[in-house]
Amino acid sequence: MTAVLGVVGGPEPGGRTSAAVAGVLAGAKAAGASTSLLELSGAEPADVAAALEAADAVVFGSPVYRATYSALLKGLLERTERGRWGETTAPLQGKAAATVLTGASGHHFLAVGDLRNVLAGFFAVQVLSPGLYLDHAGYVDRSTLTGDSAALAAAHGAALVDLAAAVRGSKALSALTPQV
Incomplete structure (x- = not known):
């Protein structure tokens, strides 16, 4: 069974971004995956690293702030090892990912x-x-997608x-590593 982890980089748990990520996880669950949701605003770095490794x-x-994803998500990515230059782990190597960004209007969709x-x-x-990318028009209210x-x-x-x-079924795809 495929394990899919949702990581939300919003400053408050339970916001629009959480609802959007939960919608993606619902589709993954309907397709037979096990799913879990992790809100960075209340998570310990060691717990996040372990969850990334297991997924x-x-x-x-992430919500979009100043035309890019949040500082919480940037911080996570900056702490995540890539198996390069003496790093001992590469928890994202050989994985698939989806991106979900939310914003007040459609003007920031290029941040994806x-x-x-x-x-x-x-x-x-x-x-x-x-x-x-979902803006306010994609929601009924703060926690419900249309x-x-x-x-x-x-x-x-x-x-x-x-x-x-x-990706899991391809030795070539799962073996790709960062170039630099």
């Missing part, structure tokens, strides 16, 4: 590409494309499960 796939979620580039280029993660947004998030979750299986 087959990760959904990285920034997160994708870091995951794919710096960590050699196989990232599901396109990334998911029907269309929920269906889109679920489709991303199902696709992530398929991508994780493809």
